Amino acid sequence: MNGIKEDGEDLLVDIEVSPGSLKFEIGGYNPWRRRLEVKLKSPPSKGRANKELIKEFSRILSRDVKIINGIKSRNKTLKIKGIKKAEFIKKLKIK
DSSP states (O other): OTTEEEETTEEEEEEEEEOSOSSOEEEEEETTTTEEEEEOSSOSSTTHHHHHHHHHHHHHHTSOEEEEEOTTSSEEEEEETTOOHHHHHHHHTOO
């Protein structure tokens, strides 16, 4: 999974978001795009989708999460504090 990389004690995760979905959902890893697919309920206006993304990942992982690239794009990079790749994959049940 090339879109998920360890950066010291932290993890960098490339994702592709689909705002305006019926529910929040973490899909699978797309090997062609090298990104984790994430569906968001919130619309992509006034930062609502980004806030939902950070809130949900922080809740699921119990970690500090920041968007470090792609604030105004569907393609984003998250930085997740203090988690290793294996633990991340296990918690999210990514295949």
